[in-house]
Amino acid sequence: MTDEGARSFGLAASIYQAARPGYPVEAVAWLVGDAARVLDLGAGTGKLTAALVALDREVIAVDPVEEMLDELEVQVPGVPRILGTAEDIPIEDASVDAVVAGQAWHWFIPERAIPEIARVLRPGGTLGLVWNSRDTRAGWLHEAGEIMHERHDASATFETYVDVGPPFGPVEEHTVEWIDRMPRARFLDLVRSRSYYLTAPESEQRATIAAIDALLDRHPDVAGAAELAVPYLTRCFRARLAD
Template structure:
């Protein structure tokens, strides 16, 4: 986790610009009518921004200072707290919902779950969400192979999530949507992903060059001014007993 945090901090501005947001339908499903929401592992504020747009009172927690600085640019005025899921600097019974976007797989579950339960009010919701690219288009399947999608630590959590007591059964929901982006932004997306961030410099250069070549040679996208990137947003929620 510490190595990953350092890696993400080094490219916080790229992460902020490249990563996809979350569709309102998914965010509304996650938090229901919860008023005060803690965004855990908030990063640069993609999920925070979506919550603010739904008029929720949000507190953002992240272990990387550079990420929180980018969050302040994206969502000015949201309270930012430097902290981790395993040691939350938040008062007991103080929030109606805790959410984590693209982050649960980094947490130490046996330590994080009791901390989340501590800060949640009884009947509060824990909502977990991941964006995954839909690789059914051939060019995205090929890009995923180059980008080592199989090494993405979030992949195992897109189909099922375990939480445990004092939380109840886990419900799931999925939303399909499309994001349009420039070629430059797609390359930034490559640079923002953990398999690329933790790779040696030579491998990073090789991956980027291969993706650039794909974008100018694959018949589905060669010559396109804009790329249509389909996503599936996987949502999970459970209620604190």
């Protein structure tokens, strides 16, 4: 993660925690299989950590942003928290059964992160990557994405992100479709939690929120709605380390 990106997420840790969705249990269970000890890499405020704890896994949380880990301690107390990066993971060799990353792989430098992940995994261990992406087949969400300057259609391009390669085996994929119901205010906070918004000038931030407000007022699918039904695709990818 860039220094600018880290600073922006640090300043918005509480907004990130309140606005961003969690992960469906089905998706997380598939991601880690029977792994007992799991490293959540780029753990942020603990969205994925919480799902792993709910599945009764032993979890270690690593993130480069102290404010994010402070928020994680509030949300998922008792989980070991370590400042670190994917390129320099501060734990012992062959010490975890799985390494997972939620909404984070695109911040990593793969040529440095992949050897580090392989180092901390036990033989046959799992690398699991997961993204929640809003399902832009819903027209109003497609328009919202354009306003928010989303950099890619995530559902079409994750495969290029997860070309992990040796020493990992083939990448498997699993998708879970679900609905996150939220008030309008939380959707606006979701916009405010995105890296593009966080690093934009204040005038552009105001313009973005105004445009999203206008969209929610006029689009027939959401105009006047007290609650927004936001469809998500949770895209999961996993690969196993060679024994």
